[in-house]
Amino acid sequence: MPGPQAGIHGWGAYIPIYRLPLSEIARTWGWHPEQYKGLAVEEKAVAGPDEDATTMGYEAARNAIARAQIKPSEIQAVFFGTESKPYAVKPSATIIAEALGITPLTMASDLEFACRAASEGMRALSGMASSGLIKYGLVIGSDTAQANPGDVLEFTAASGAAAFVIGPTSGAAAIIEDSVTFVTDTPDFWRRAQEPYPLHGEGFTGEPAYFYHIKNAVKTLFDKSGLRPTDFKYAIFHQPNGKFPLKVGQDLGFTMEQLKDGLVTPMIGNTYNASALMGFAKVLDKAKPGDRILLAPFGSGAGSDAYSIVVTDAVEAKKPLAPTVDQYLARKVTIDYSAYSKNRGIIYVIK
Amino acid sequence: MSMDLSISRHWRRKYSIYRLQAARCKACGRVHYPPRPACPYCGSRDLELVELPKHGKLVSFTKVYAVPEGARAQSPVYVGLVDLGATKVVAELTDITDQTQPKEGMEVEAVLRRTRVDGEAGLIYYALKFRPAIGVPDV
Numbered sequence: 047m048p049g050p051q052a053g054i055h056g057w058g059a060y061i062p063i064y065r066l067p068l069s070e071i072a073r074t075w076g077w078h079p080e081q082y083k084g085l086a087v088e089e090k091a092v093a094g095p096d097e098d099a100t101t102m103g104y105e106a107a108r109n110a111i112a113r114a115q116i117k118p119s120e121i122q123a124v125f126f127g128t129e130s131k132p133y134a135v136k137p138s139a140t141i142i143a144e145a146l147g148i149t150p151l152t153m154a155s156d157l158e159f160a161c162r163a164a165s166e167g168m169r170a171l172s173g174m175a176s177s178g179l180i181k182y183g184l185v186i187g188s189d190t191a192q193a194n195p196g197d198v199l200e201f202t203a204a205s206g207a208a209a210f211v212i213g214p215t216s217g218a219a220a221i222i223e224d225s226v227t228f229v230t231d232t233p234d235f236w237r238r239a240q241e242p243y244p245l246h247g248e249g250f251t252g253e254p255a256y257f258y259h260i261k262n263a264v265k266t267l268f269d270k271s272g273l274r275p276t277d278f279k280y281a282i283f284h285q286p287n288g289k290f291p292l293k294v295g296q297d298l299g300f301t302m303e304q305l306k307d308g309l310v311t312p313m314i315g316n317t318y319n320a321s322a323l324m325g326f327a328k329v330l331d332k333a334k335p336g337d338r339i340l341l342a343p344f345g346s347g348a349g350s351d352a353y354s355i356v357v358t359d360a361v362e363a364k365k366p367l368a369p370t371v372d373q374y375l376a377r378k379v380t381i382d383y384s385a386y387s388k389n390r391g392i393i394y395v396i397k
Numbered sequence: 398m399s400m401d402l403s404i405s406r407h408w409r410r411k412y413s414i415y416r417l418q419a420a421r422c423k424a425c426g427r428v429h430y431p432p433r434p435a436c437p438y439c440g441s442r443d444l445e446l447v448e449l450p451k452h453g454k455l456v457s458f459t460k461v462y463a464v465p466e467g468a469r470a471q472s473p474v475y476v477g478l479v480d481l482g483a484t485k486v487v488a489e490l491t492d493i494t495d496q497t498q499p500k501e502g503m504e505v506e507a508v509l510r511r512t513r514v515d516g517e518a519g520l521i522y523y524a525l526k527f528r529p530a531i532g533v534p535d536v
């Protein structure tokens with residue numbers, strides 16, 4: 047039985063201009079030059095010195111609202127998913143809502159669930175829109191992912207944002223026809239409240255966390271909806287590196303043809319809350335009416351959502367209304383490790 | 398420009414700083430940014446608040462090395478005079494690199510960025526800055 051349905055009215059992405067080659071990280075920290083080759087990532091996107099998760103989320107949201115072709119004041123809920131909040135206490139959602147003209151008659155909050163907080167926001171908004179509590183809601187996934195300098199996580203922890211306007215099914219570019227969520231308590235990755243960098247539970251990151259939760263979410267969606275891999279034109283998974291999304295996709299019965307267009311991590315690294323959602327934005331940039339899309343974000347701690355989404359005729363007119371993911375991917379300036387250190391505040395400055 | 402900030406000053410001006418809110422004189426039609434209570438040209442006090450477009454042309458710019466406290470990570474700061482049609486505004490420029498140097502006449506667009514940070518514990522001040530345009534729409 048499909049659940050209540052909602053529509054995706056606008057989508058938008060943002061990638062900062064700076065790229066750090068992973069060879070710079072290997073050179074700086076004395077890793078073997080081949081150390082990162084297994085990740086299938088060559089360079090990562092790095093936010094500039096005046097950027098953070100809030101500013102990146104603002105730009106992705108502006109693109110999404112423009113594609114939704116609505117007034118910002120029609121948005122009645124703003125959910126901001128991140129694990130790199132500029133403030134521990136003070137919502138980013140209100141800053142973005144104010145800067146975009148959404149305030150004051152809106153819900154607004156920041157959500158935390160490692161890399162899948164924004165996906166939880168998307169699922170919550172689809173319920174709120176389909177129930178009639180709100181007409182339109184804005185969900186933003188944005189991260190300036192942190193990694194301890196010298197830790198293997200540093201190779202992939204990148205910066206980027208994606209945003210979506212969720213609303214009624216009528217007039218939408220795509221319909222969320224069904225979705226499920228699968229969560230458990232899993233110690234794969236965490237960051238304590240006062241710590242600047244996360245830790246990972248080495249034995250837990252792959253099979254018991256990423257693969258277990260995504261596979262169960264997707265299989266539950268298949269059981270519930272009767273859908274099979276061949277029913278989908280595209281399949282998009284969370285992308286901690288370039289390899290995991292291909293492995294989980296192939297294990298679930300998807301082909302390279304279905305998987306390749308939703309990949310962004312091989313070009314820019316893992317943008318955490320924006321990872322799978324930016325892949326989804328990239329697919330919407332090229333999808334055709336009638337295409338069915340499987341979307342499965344994942345967050346440590348751990349959980350995964352699986353969505354079945356069908357593209358409508360309205361998608362075509364919305365595509366040219368904002369820059370595409372490919373345009374942001376092409377706009378890049380290579381930096382060295384010292385510029386990256388300054389941009390990301392990993393040089394300790396004595397005051 | 399937003400070099401001289403305090404919590405209350407930034408909050409009072411947030412619509413100008415976040416959304417380019419300006420005031421249009423209903424008597425002579427001139428647009429003033431930031432908004433003023435009276436028109437400095439004709440003296441009229443009959444002004445209405447308007448939002449300026451977030452796209453314009455760079456008229457001129459300068460490069461500032463003597464940055465205020467809290468902006469060292471962003472140094473050098475580029476400050477531009479941007480023609481938005483209805484009026485011109487002075488604002489910081491961003492995403493300026495060796496490969497993306499500012500040029501007079503360049504198309505620019507306003508995006509939200511950090512302008513200053515008050516130490517490790519204080520407020521983060523956000524403001525619109527202009528960068529070489531890539532076509533991010535107004536909303």
Ligand SMILES: [Zn+2]
Binds near residue numbers: 423437439
């Ligand atoms: Zn006047």
